[in-house]
Structure formats: structure tokens, C-alpha cells
Amino acid sequence: MLTVVNVEKSYRTGGMFTRNKQQVLHGVSFECGNGESLGIIGESGSGKSTLGRLVLGIEQPDRGSVLYEGKPVRHRHVRSGNMSAVFQDYSSSINPFFTVEEAILEALAMQKPLQSDKRSKIDLLLKQVGLDPSYKMKYAHELSGGEAQRVCIARAVATEPKCIVLDEAISSLDVSVQIQVLRLLKELKEIYHMSYIFITHDIQAAAYLCDRILIFKSGKVVETVRVEQLKEVESDYAKKLMKHLITF
Ligand SMILES: Nc1ncnc2c1ncn2[C@@H]1O[C@H](COP(=O)(O)OP(=O)(O)OP(=O)(O)O)[C@@H](O)[C@H]1O
DSSP states (O other): OEEEEEEEEEEEOSSTTOOOEEEEEEEEEEEEOTTOEEEEEEOTTSSHHHHHHHHHTSSOOSEEEEEETTEETTSHHHHTTTEEEEESOHHHHSOTTSBHHHHHHHHHTTSSSOOSOHHHHHHHHHHHTTOOGGGGGOBGGGSOHHHHHHHHHHHHHHTOOSEEEEESTTTTSOHHHHHHHHHHHHHHHHHHOOEEEEEESOHHHHHHHOSEEEEEETTEEEEEEEGGGGGGOOSHHHHHHHTTOOOO
């Protein structure tokens, strides 16, 4: 279980020597259960990515705590192997000098104990993300956007983490590819029993992938709602978001 308790975060504004600060997160608390898919939805600049970085332990909160199974994620050993991430910018997420195989091996190398048969693991991962094993020898510039993001997803699941933070992971893809990648994420969740923190501004995608959605505005949680109850949201802001939800 991932637990975020009363987290606050500010950034300095106007350069290193000023005392001005912009508070980005205000007392944010929530939980994400094992195997749960939690959407974090909100408008641009509301602090979603900042929250994602705190959850990953990449940055530290000014106040409050982020715990995985009761232990602070700021300790590398707590997050290592348990947490991973997929970001929006797939093109810069893969080292341009690495083949697909090397990019996935880099992630696998973090796994302890090391996989004895890493090459067959890479073939399996590529198949699971819908890529032919021959893609191993390709470089990032030889991949389409959708293929590159599939490689990033293969890398993120390589260590069989308990939780993946997906920060606008489908936003840069064409709509048809977005749907394929969402389907893929749903399938992988079944295979690996992971939880997802799915950060997005796309209510439609969140409704498809998530069990629960946390509605976020100006660095605060406005409302948390189960996907089945999305139509019953109470806040005006959430109601406005719901206008973009098309049900099939
Ligand atoms: N490292 C940083 N230093 C200074 N300010 C930052 C930093 N990271 C984020 N901010 C500021 O914090 C605010 C929230 O940014 P954040 O990227 O978390 O929002 P977001 O909801 O993810 O937005 P978007 O959907 O556009 O990606 C913004 O005003 C941004 O300028």
C-alpha cells in the first residue's frame, strides 16, 4: 500500500537568491492499495507531476510523508524494485546510444537477485508489450512514438514493480495508439498485479484504466471518487471535468 500523508511542497520563484515561494501542494493525503489503479486528474499546473515525483521519491516534500508499506520512499531500498515510472516524453526516456535490448537490460540490472536468463526475459517483455523480439537491436530513433512508449513500459515492468507512476504516459501519442497503449496497460496490470498511479488530464483515459480517481485542483485534492460513481461527483470543478466524459 502506498500512503501519502499531508504532503506540502513549495518551489522558490524568481531565482536562487529570492525568498519568494510558490506553494504547489497543500496538505495532500491519499492511499493507493495493492493492485489498485488510482487516477490523478486535474488541469495543467495543478501540481500533478510534482506529486508524482514525490511519490517516486525523486523529490522530497517540505512537510508530510510518502510511505510504501509503511516505510518512507525517500530511502532508495524502499522504492528500488518496488516502484517505477513511465513519463510523457518517451523520446528522451531512452538513451539514444542504447539499443532496445540495452535499455531494458539497464532496468533489469537494478533487480536483485539478477535474472539468470535476462535475454529470454527481454524477449518475453517485448512480446508482452506487443513488439517482436527482433526490436531488440533497434535504436530509439528507429521506433515510432507508440513503439518507443511500449519499450518504456517494458522497461518499467522489467523489475516486476509493485507500483508504477504513469505521468501523462499516453498524452503524446496519436489517439488510436493511446487506445492500444491503454489496453496494453490494463493487460499488464492483470499479469503483474501492480498498482498504477495514473496522472492525466484525460478523464476518458482515467475512467477506462482506473478503479478510483482523485480530482486535483490548485495542489489540493478536491474529491476522490470510484469510477462507477463518476457521474455522481459533487464539486463544481469535478462536474465540469465530467462534461468531457463520453460513455459508450
Ligand atoms: N522544479 C520546479 N521548480 C520550480 N517550479 C516548479 C518545479 N516543478 C514544478 N513547478 C511549478 O509547480 C507548478 C505545478 O507544476 P506541475 O508540473 O506539477 O503541474 P501539472 O499539474 O503536472 O501540470 P501539467 O499537466 O501541465 O504537466 C507549476 O506552476 C510549475 O511551474
